[in-house]
Amino acid sequence: MSKNPLRPYPATITEVRDESxxxxxxxxxxxxxxxxxxxxxxxxxxxxxxxxxxxEAMISITSPRTRSEYLEFSIAAxxxxxxxxxELEEGDKIALRGPLGSxxxxxxxxxxxxxxxxGGIGLxxxxxxxxxxxxxxxDYGHVDIIYGARSPKHLCFKEELFETWPSIDDVDLYLTxxxxxxxxxxxxxxxxxxxxxxxxxxxxxxRITVTCGPPIMIKFVxxxxxxxxxxxxxxxxxxxxxxxxxxGKCGRCNIGNKYICLDGPVFDLTEIKELPIDxxx
Amino acid sequence: xxxKAIDKNKLSELLNSLLFKQTLIAPVEAEEDILLFKxxxxxxxxxxxxxxxxxPVKDWFFSQTEELFEFKNKITELEINDLPATDxxxxxxxxxxxxxxxxxLLDLVFDEDGEFSDSFYKEKRDRTxxxxxxxxxxxxxxxxxxxxxxxxxxxxxxxxxxxEMDGDYLVEVLTDKGEKLVSDNSSYFSDxxxxxxxxxRTEEIVSNMKLTVDVDDIEAIMQKEDVYLSDYWQELSLxxxxxxxxxxxxxxxxxxxxxxxxxxxxxxxYRCWDSCMFNDFTEAAGDHNPRPTRRERVRQRFMHKLRFFxxxxxxxxxxxxxxxxxxxxxxxxxTRVISDVKELA
Numbered sequence: 001m002s003k004n005p006l007r008p009y010p011a012t013i014t015e016v017r018d019e020s021x022x023x024x025x026x027x028x029x030x031x032x033x034x035x036x037x038x039x040x041x042x043x044x045x046x047x048x049x050x051x052x053x054x055x056e057a058m059i060s061i062t063s064p065r066t067r068s069e070y071l072e073f074s075i076a077a078x079x080x081x082x083x084x085x086x087e088l089e090e091g092d093k094i095a096l097r098g099p100l101g102s103x104x105x106x107x108x109x110x111x112x113x114x115x116x117x118x119g120g121i122g123l124x125x126x127x128x129x130x131x132x133x134x135x136x137x138x139d140y141g142h143v144d145i146i147y148g149a150r151s152p153k154h155l156c157f158k159e160e161l162f163e164t165w166p167s168i169d170d171v172d173l174y175l176t177x178x179x180x181x182x183x184x185x186x187x188x189x190x191x192x193x194x195x196x197x198x199x200x201x202x203x204x205x206x207r208i209t210v211t212c213g214p215p216i217m218i219k220f221v222x223x224x225x226x227x228x229x230x231x232x233x234x235x236x237x238x239x240x241x242x243x244x245x246x247x248g249k250c251g252r253c254n255i256g257n258k259y260i261c262l263d264g265p266v267f268d269l270t271e272i273k274e275l276p277i278d279x280x281x
Numbered sequence: 282x283x284x285k286a287i288d289k290n291k292l293s294e295l296l297n298s299l300l301f302k303q304t305l306i307a308p309v310e311a312e313e314d315i316l317l318f319k320x321x322x323x324x325x326x327x328x329x330x331x332x333x334x335x336x337p338v339k340d341w342f343f344s345q346t347e348e349l350f351e352f353k354n355k356i357t358e359l360e361i362n363d364l365p366a367t368d369x370x371x372x373x374x375x376x377x378x379x380x381x382x383x384x385x386l387l388d389l390v391f392d393e394d395g396e397f398s399d400s401f402y403k404e405k406r407d408r409t410x411x412x413x414x415x416x417x418x419x420x421x422x423x424x425x426x427x428x429x430x431x432x433x434x435x436x437x438x439x440x441x442x443x444x445e446m447d448g449d450y451l452v453e454v455l456t457d458k459g460e461k462l463v464s465d466n467s468s469y470f471s472d473x474x475x476x477x478x479x480x481x482r483t484e485e486i487v488s489n490m491k492l493t494v495d496v497d498d499i500e501a502i503m504q505k506e507d508v509y510l511s512d513y514w515q516e517l518s519l520x521x522x523x524x525x526x527x528x529x530x531x532x533x534x535x536x537x538x539x540x541x542x543x544x545x546x547x548x549x550x551y552r553c554w555d556s557c558m559f560n561d562f563t564e565a566a567g568d569h570n571p572r573p574t575r576r577e578r579v580r581q582r583f584m585h586k587l588r589f590f591x592x593x594x595x596x597x598x599x600x601x602x603x604x605x606x607x608x609x610x611x612x613x614x615x616t617r618v619i620s621d622v623k624e625l626a
Contacts, residue, residue, distance in 0.1 A: 002398055002400045002403055002404075003396075003400060004349065004350065004363055004400045004401075005396070005397045005398070005399065005400065006349045006350075006539065006550070006552070007349065007350045007361060007363060008361065009361065010359040010360070010361060050550075052352040052354040052359065052361070052541060052543065052548060052550070053352075053354065053541050053543035053548050054541065055539075055540075055541060056539065056550075078566045078567060079566040082566075088356075091357055092356050092357055093354065093355075093356065093357060093358060093359035094359075095352075095359060095361060215569075240565075241563065241565060241571055242562075242563050242564060242565040244537070244538060244539045245537070245539065247397035248397065249390055249391065249397070249399065249535065249537075250536055250537045250538070250539070250552075250555070251535065251536030251537070251555070251557060252536065252555070252557075252562055252563050253563075254557075254581075254585065254589065255571070256589055256592070257589045257592035257593040262397075276506075276509050276584070278510065278577070
């Protein structure tokens with residue numbers, strides 16, 4: 001019998017980090033060493049994570065394949081499965097299948113300047129590409145990262161934001177928060193991501209942009225990028241819908257002739273404009 | 282490919298003889314007037330003079346519920362095992378042309394060559410010989426003849442096709458699997474008919490078709506933004522009850538849900554048919570729903586059948602079996618939708 005495409009494989013959680021409010025990052029290693037070695041995910045791809053008896057969800061892999069000894073997943077506790085995952089500790093088991101879905105066009109991006117625009121946990125999928133780019137630094141041009149969260153406490157990947165990434169050559173980081181609490185001690189910018197993007201005003205010439213975040217942020221970022229003169233092919237983002245099978249068969253993430261789990265989650269604006277979507281959405 | 286004949290009284294003898302070696306799946310009367318494809322223990326149970334079964338043959342290749350694997354889990358221990366694979370050989374007898382065509386379409390979804398080919402579907406497909414049965418009297422809701430490559434006697438992907446004649450059946454042997462079955466059981470078959478006899482019989486049967494619909498250009502019309510955004514879908518959806526019977530009995534609907542069943546530290550993961558007609562089908566965490574009302578869900582069903590499936594796989598997702606027309610409690614009629622949408626363009 002051919003390989004069962006819906007069967008996940010046991011993996012062990014080797015590290016749990018508190019990332020931000022309600023978000024934890026899990027470092028996971030497949031128990032089968034060969035399988036782990038051959039996993040070879042491309043930046044932006046996802047995996048299905050399972051807790052047996054609870055369920056399965058498609059989660060973006062936030063670590064790059066250049067760091068192939070493990071897979072990292074940053075997960076917000078927002079539902080039945082993710083609540084249970086948040087209770088897991090180092091040494092606990094989880095099941096995993098993948099890699100699944102499309103990847104960021106990292107080959108097409110070679111030699112280009114890059115702008116990463118993210119909000120909240122939307123930095124997680126971009127982080128796989130950002131670290132992939134930094135692990136192959138000579139292949140890519142200037143990197144701008146524009147990132148915002150609800151408050152300083154909600155910023156993810158703080159060590160990379162404040163220490164690792166700023167120390168890399170030819171990188172500019174632009175951080176902003178929607179608002180602050182008294183105990184935040186924040187002397188950075190306050191405001192929304194699309195406004196910061198307009199202030200940074202990157203030149204479309206030779207640049208590719210990658211955006212991920214809450215739907216409302218994506219909407220205004222895409223509008224701003226088009227106003228700045230970026231062509232649809234220079235604007236890359238991700239779509240997300242409820243998914244089950246992850247392999248383009250069970251039907252629920254269907255939009256037009258695409259299955260988001262298989263043909264996505266990564267799309268450029270040309271592809272998105274071809275999808276039948278109600279104007280009001 | 283060759284054309285042969287089998288006497289009506291020899292057909293049940295043949296089926297009984299096949300039963301010794303293989304599992305036979307055929308239309309049986311499960312309850313009064315409820316015809317389903319089921320495992321058959323004796324050829325006497327097989328119903329031959331029927332218009333169509335309630336559920337289509339997808340029920341055999343893509344089961345209503347299917348166990349995917351079993352697991353044993355404790356917090357720091359986890360074992361996941363495939364279940365024993367299907368063994369044995371199967372004969373699916375009595376599939377109508379519409380259902381045969383639907384298996385061609387489901388092959389495009391489940392049995393593709395890629396890395397995600399559905400092992401459960403593929404295993405059953407590979408192990409099943411299909412004996413199709415032409416319709417002698419098309420039903421009041423049948424409109425297969427309006428669709429490309431379909432007719433009440435179309436052979437589609439059958440291994441063997443039977444067409445009822447006067448006192449016997451015309452037998453078309455269409456594939457290697459079919460050749461094997463016929464040569465292994467050659468005493469039941471005789472040489473009597475030719476391809477011309479089939480054509481003559483087809484003309485006779487087609488002349489009895491009651492329902493026709495003009496599907497020309499329907500995909501292109503459905504692609505128009507005006508049609509997608511039309512108020513028509515709102516009006517149409519007002520009478521839909523969201524019961525989903527149309528999707529369960531549709532031979533080409535392939536949506537499914539995945540669930541776990543566990544007791545203590547062990548359990549199984551299984552899948553079961555699901556439906557785009559249900560509100561929670563597309564509901565995501567945080568209450569976001571891209572198809573929030575019946576308008577979007579009813580539109581999705583017709584768009585998928587008549588446009589999206591064709592765009593993705595190159596063939597219309599409707600086979601004209603008429604089951605959804607017959608069973609819809611509020612007469613939501615795909616043939617009416619096709620002509621209405623043509624008016625919109």
